[in-house]
Amino acid sequence: MSLISRYILRETFGAWLVVVAVLFTILMAKQFADILGDAAAQRLPRDAVWSIFALTSMRYVTLLSPIALFLGVMLALARLNRDGESAALSACGVGPGRLLVPVLALTSVIALALAWFSLLLNPDATARIEAIKRKAQQELHLGALEPGRFMSPDNGATVIYPRAVVDDEARDVFMFVGRQQGDRVVTTLAQRAERTVDPSTGDVAFVLRDGRRYEGVPGTNEFLVVEFDEGRIPIRPRAAEETAASVLSKPTAALLESGLPADRAELEWRMSVPISVLVLAVLAVPLSRSAPREGRYAKVGIGLLVYIVYANVLSIARVWVEHGVTPEWLGLWWVHAVAAAFASLLLVRQSGVFARSRMVAAEVPA
Numbered sequence: 198m199s200l201i202s203r204y205i206l207r208e209t210f211g212a213w214l215v216v217v218a219v220l221f222t223i224l225m226a227k228q229f230a231d232i233l234g235d236a237a238a239q240r241l242p243r244d245a246v247w248s249i250f251a252l253t254s255m256r257y258v259t260l261l262s263p264i265a266l267f268l269g270v271m272l273a274l275a276r277l278n279r280d281g282e283s284a285a286l287s288a289c290g291v292g293p294g295r296l297l298v299p300v301l302a303l304t305s306v307i308a309l310a311l312a313w314f315s316l317l318l319n320p321d322a323t324a325r326i327e328a329i330k331r332k333a334q335q336e337l338h339l340g341a342l343e344p345g346r347f348m349s350p351d352n353g354a355t356v357i358y359p360r361a362v363v364d365d366e367a368r369d370v371f372m373f374v375g376r377q378q379g380d381r382v383v384t385t386l387a388q389r390a391e392r393t394v395d396p397s398t399g400d401v402a403f404v405l406r407d408g409r410r411y412e413g414v415p416g417t418n419e420f421l422v423v424e425f426d427e428g429r430i431p432i433r434p435r436a437a438e439e440t441a442a443s444v445l446s447k448p449t450a451a452l453l454e455s456g457l458p459a460d461r462a463e464l465e466w467r468m469s470v471p472i473s474v475l476v477l478a479v480l481a482v483p484l485s486r487s488a489p490r491e492g493r494y495a496k497v498g499i500g501l502l503v504y505i506v507y508a509n510v511l512s513i514a515r516v517w518v519e520h521g522v523t524p525e526w527l528g529l530w531w532v533h534a535v536a537a538a539f540a541s542l543l544l545v546r547q548s549g550v551f552a553r554s555r556m557v558a559a560e561v562p563a
Contacts, residue, residue: 206299208276213269213303220261221254228253245329252322259314263474264504266307270300270481271500297482297544304478308471315470316449324446355432357403359390366391370405372430384411385430393429402431462518465529469511476536477504483543507536 232249235241241249274296344362349355355374359367370390374383387408394401405428413420444463447455452464484500514532517523523531 202299202302205273205296206303208273209270209300210303212273213266213307216269216272217258217261217265220265221257224257224261225250225254228257241330242332249326249329252326255314255322256319259311259319259470262307262311263470263477266304266474267477267481267500267504268497270478271485271497274482274485275496297479300478300482301475304475308474311474312468312471315467319467320446320448323443327443327446355430357390370408372403372405374430380414381412382415385409385428386411387428400431402429404429458521459519461525461528462515465518466511466515469529469533472533473507473511473536476533476540477507479544480536480540483540483547486547507532 236243347358358371360369367390370387372385387405389406410423452460511532514529
């Protein structure tokens with residue numbers, strides 16, 4: 198690699214590193230505050246705060262890298278324009294095409310890393326985050342008895358109301374169990390109740406003491422009344438398989454085998470991350486070109502506008518794939534193709550190919 202290529206590579210990498218660090222710090226600060234808020238509200242276990250933070254940071258790195266690289270390339274090359282270095286390079290025969298070589302060298306490495314994150318690491322991280330949240334919600338529903346408040350530890354099948362809670366024991370408990378056989382329901386009143394967990398199986402149950410059980414059909418006089426000293430009512434929370442896994446947490450191999458439009462859209466979205474990085478890198482080179490007297494940030498606004506249009510059209514195309522609006526073969530690829538064609542057109546135009554063609558055409562005798 199030539200001295201000029203190493204110089205441009207160093208400038209571009211430094212600008213990208215600064216941009217991604219700033220954006221990552223801003224977004225993760227808010228995300229960390231949200232995670233701490235969920236932990237304080239007992240929606241997440243406190244010992245899982247750092248795990249969720251680390252897993253979430255992987256997704257944010259993937260999300261921020263394309264825009265960070267795009268802005269990093271634009272800022273690095275804009276500085277060369279401002280300081281007159283681009284003019285000197287052009288005089289030495291180093292045009293936009295030569296500038297693209299070190300930029301693409303850096304971009305290729307970043308694209309490979311993002312492909313690894315997007316296709317392999319992020320789905321696993323999302324699945325682990327969802328598992329932690331499901332477990333926390335399950336433990337919250339099963340264990341948090343509040344005095345004077347109705348609660349359902351198994352998503353509506355059982356309703357419990359304690360008048361008071363002393364330590365881990367509920368007092369003056371009302372428990373309603375939904376229809377078991379036809380219209381028959383079970384209602385239980387007990388003076389004391391506590392939650393137990395079988396250490397070998399993990400099964401959860403409420404042990405009721407000094408109570409009375411009513412079983413029958415509402416609206417009739419046919420009720421069975423049983424008094425007991427101790428009774429055990431198992432609680433069966435919603436099974437894990439009943440909770441639909443998010444498409445974001447599905448492994449890429451499962452998406453490849455699936456024919457569902459939503460899975461196909463998610464697969465193409467994951468593949469779009471490294472592709473968009475390459476397209477944006479090519480697009481940043483011509484967009485960073487500015488007049489000698491223009492400032493370093495003169496074209497940043499235009500670049501952000503182009504990125505916003507590109508990202509939003511990608512999101513729209515994903516929705517179209519999910520709803521079957523676009524053909525399967527078209528998918529999200531047409532968005533990348535249009536953006537790449539636009540970038541190539543700008544690059545060729547700045548290289549002076551069109552101007553030389555007009556000059557040759559003018560020199561040809563009629």
